[in-house]
Amino acid sequence: MNGQPAAEAVTVEELGLVYGAGATAVQALTGVALTVRRGEMLALMGPSGSGKTTLLMVMGCLLRPTAGRVRILGRDIGGLDQAAMAAMRLAHVGFVFQSYNLFPALTAVETIRLALELKGWSSATAGEEAVRLLAEVGLADKQHSIPAQLSGGQKQRVAIARALAGAPELILGDEPTAALDWQTGQGIILLLRGLARQDRCAVVVVTHDPRVAELADRIVTIDDGRICNPERMPHAAS
Amino acid sequence: MPDGTAISPRTLRRPNLGPSFLLAWRNLAYDRSRFAVTMVGIIFAVVLTAVQVGLFFGFTATTTAVIEHTRADLWIGLTGLRNFEIAMPQLERHRNIVMGVPGIARAEALLVFFSAWRKPEGGNETILVVGFDPNSGLAGPWNLVEGDAADLRLPDAVVVDDINRAKLGVARIGDQVEINQHRARVVGFTHGIRSFTTSPYVFATYRNAINYGYLRDGQANYVIAKLAPGADPETVQQAIRRRMPDVEVMTGDAFARLTERYWMFTTGAGTGILIAAALGLVVGMVIVAQVLYATTVDHMTEFGTLRAMGAPQGFILRIILWQATISAVLGHAIGILIAMAIAHGSRYGTALILVPPGLAVGLFGVTFLMCASASLVSIRKALTIDPAMVFQR
Numbered sequence: 001m002n003g004q005p006a007a008e009a010v011t012v013e014e015l016g017l018v019y020g021a022g023a024t025a026v027q028a029l030t031g032v033a034l035t036v037r038r039g040e041m042l043a044l045m046g047p048s049g050s051g052k053t054t055l056l057m058v059m060g061c062l063l064r065p066t067a068g069r070v071r072i073l074g075r076d077i078g079g080l081d082q083a084a085m086a087a088m089r090l091a092h093v094g095f096v097f098q099s100y101n102l103f104p105a106l107t108a109v110e111t112i113r114l115a116l117e118l119k120g121w122s123s124a125t126a127g128e129e130a131v132r133l134l135a136e137v138g139l140a141d142k143q144h145s146i147p148a149q150l151s152g153g154q155k156q157r158v159a160i161a162r163a164l165a166g167a168p169e170l171i172l173g174d175e176p177t178a179a180l181d182w183q184t185g186q187g188i189i190l191l192l193r194g195l196a197r198q199d200r201c202a203v204v205v206v207t208h209d210p211r212v213a214e215l216a217d218r219i220v221t222i223d224d225g226r227i228c229n230p231e232r233m234p235h236a237a238s
Numbered sequence: 239m240p241d242g243t244a245i246s247p248r249t250l251r252r253p254n255l256g257p258s259f260l261l262a263w264r265n266l267a268y269d270r271s272r273f274a275v276t277m278v279g280i281i282f283a284v285v286l287t288a289v290q291v292g293l294f295f296g297f298t299a300t301t302t303a304v305i306e307h308t309r310a311d312l313w314i315g316l317t318g319l320r321n322f323e324i325a326m327p328q329l330e331r332h333r334n335i336v337m338g339v340p341g342i343a344r345a346e347a348l349l350v351f352f353s354a355w356r357k358p359e360g361g362n363e364t365i366l367v368v369g370f371d372p373n374s375g376l377a378g379p380w381n382l383v384e385g386d387a388a389d390l391r392l393p394d395a396v397v398v399d400d401i402n403r404a405k406l407g408v409a410r411i412g413d414q415v416e417i418n419q420h421r422a423r424v425v426g427f428t429h430g431i432r433s434f435t436t437s438p439y440v441f442a443t444y445r446n447a448i449n450y451g452y453l454r455d456g457q458a459n460y461v462i463a464k465l466a467p468g469a470d471p472e473t474v475q476q477a478i479r480r481r482m483p484d485v486e487v488m489t490g491d492a493f494a495r496l497t498e499r500y501w502m503f504t505t506g507a508g509t510g511i512l513i514a515a516a517l518g519l520v521v522g523m524v525i526v527a528q529v530l531y532a533t534t535v536d537h538m539t540e541f542g543t544l545r546a547m548g549a550p551q552g553f554i555l556r557i558i559l560w561q562a563t564i565s566a567v568l569g570h571a572i573g574i575l576i577a578m579a580i581a582h583g584s585r586y587g588t589a590l591i592l593v594p595p596g597l598a599v600g601l602f603g604v605t606f607l608m609c610a611s612a613s614l615v616s617i618r619k620a621l622t623i624d625p626a627m628v629f630q631r
């Protein structure tokens with residue numbers, strides 16, 4: 001990382017999230033405080049049902065917290081309505097999913113172009129940028145393949161290129177390597193970490209795999225909706 | 239970045255929703271068998287509706303064909319007249335009274351009566367004899383494709399339509415038949431003069447028709463009249479009514495509308511056709527709604543992903559509406575082509591099917607509305623999707 005003070009991509013304070021209400025209410029997050037800066041990759045670990053996905057969704061403007069504050073690029077998202085939350089996601093957040101969630105009928109380059117055009121790019125510039133992004137994730141030769149013609153790792157690379165489209169400050173991955181073998185998954189994580197370091201976006205990756213977590217800059221463990229202190233550092237600083 | 243509320247300018251950039259078309263088209267093309275079912279539904283609805291409405295138009299045109307091809311300004315029939323085919327004989331002096339009305343240039347008798355036609359090979363057919371005055375050119379057969387109209391002046395001559403050759407048992411000029419046990423001879427064939435009542439029109443001169451019907455000279459079912467130049471039709475009609483209280487006087491146009499209203503609606507024939515057309519639409523719409531709904535449900539994860547990415551609801555709405563539009567345009571184009579082919583094939587049939595450009599254009603609007611309203615259910619479902627769904631497996 002360079003010498004500048006790293007900017008906060010997302011900050012949560014005293015975060016609480018309750019699903020539902022009344023007798024069926026589930027307290028999914030309690031008093032969570034966390035800051036992720038651009039340029040770093042953070043691994044989020046914890047047992048099943050501990051609240052990892054929930055935290056990711058709150059950070060990604062998909063869920064409104066029921067307590068505390070969330071700031072994306074310093075902006076409190078507390079008062080935003082659904083449309084404004086969508087606009088925040090569109091401009092600042094990229095998502096990577098365990099099951100890729102590509103569009104089955106679109107080729108790789110069309111997928112990226114679609115993401116860029118959604119963000120307001122003109123068709124012409126979006127086309128060039130899509131080709132560039134696909135080359136960046138190592139898929140220069142798969143531009144015109146639809147998902148069914150790609151391997152799992154290749155699909156996830158397309159998904160990463162799509163998340164990268166328009167250079168969002170925050171990239172969130174929910175178990176992006178869970179469906180991949182270790183070799184392929186490692187490639188994906190290193191790709192994401194490399195992007196964090198050169199593009200100066202922040203990357204948060206939920207994972208159950210300690211080997212994946214070891215590749216991150218920081219590891220945050222969450223249990224029963226609370227962050228476990230102290231925060232662990234990966235053993236091998238790479 | 240400090241605590242300010244400044245949003246990056248990118249937040250404010252308007253999304254470019256152009257790719258909604260691409261996604262809609264690709265999604266349709268990706269699942270070909272389902273797209274085929276959608277197409278079948280739309281094509282079915284379009285063809286059925288176009289053919290039914292085309293039949294309606296064809297029948298309507300058929301009911302008024304003789305009136306429309308008669309160059310009379312006024313039609314005079316007995317009170318109670320409801321259609322062209324069934325008209326009571328009038329008093330013989332009616333024609334003379336009409337002749338004496340100021341503003342009338344010419345008035346002549348027209349005979350229209352059902353009769354029995356005995357085929358050369360045996361067997362009978364009910365026909366509608368139209369007996370006209372060949373000297374004025376006001377009435378008579380049109381679109382003669384075989385023979386000479388002048389031959390109608392020969393004794394016992396008739397002209398029939400070539401569509402009815404088989405029905406009337408005649409094949410060529412010179413064939414001998416009997417009308418009401420009176421000798422008659424085919425001297426010509428027209429093309430495309432159909433009869434709504436299924437009893438073929440048989441054209442003859444007034445003089446010959448009198449013989450076929452064993453009528454008295456001077457008798458008439460209609461008096462048809464031509465106005466003098468500059469005469470006001472309304473004034474002349476009133477003058478005729480004043481002189482003959484027991485007749486109906488109307489313009490050719492009004493008589494055509496009266497006749498078509500009678501056959502299409504009073505008899506219920508047209509209503510039945512229109513109901514069949516509406517049913518075709520409804521059935522097509524149900525098929526299309528089901529398939530579009532299934533398509534939407536299938537793509538729920540995609541829509542959820544798009545929403546998670548920050549796509550506005552309008553983007554999802556556009557995808558679904560594009561799907562409906564693409565389906566409507568393709569289905570309508572194919573359906574209308576089929577309907578036009580059927581209409582073309584009807585040229586030689588006894589039932590005329592007319593698919594004019596106006597019907598094709600109007601049906602496109604109906605098809606689009608059908609597809610759009612068929613997608614309403616899917617739209618509701620897709621718009622209320624919670625983007626969080628893509629994380630909850």
Ligand SMILES: Nc1ncnc2c1ncn2[C@@H]1O[C@H](COP(=O)(O)OP(=O)(O)OP(=O)(O)O)[C@@H](O)[C@H]1O
Nearest residue numbers: 019020026028046047048049050051052053054055
């Ligand atoms: N939509 C929901 N409604 C009610 N409760 C929910 C909902 N989503 C999650 N929960 C509950 O919130 C808690 C946290 O769920 P979450 O999905 O965040 O866990 P997780 O750490 O991602 O688990 P996993 O590792 O299995 O993916 C769980 O107890 C879960 O049952």
Ligand SMILES: [Mg+2]
Nearest residue numbers: 052053054174
């Ligand atoms: Mg989870």
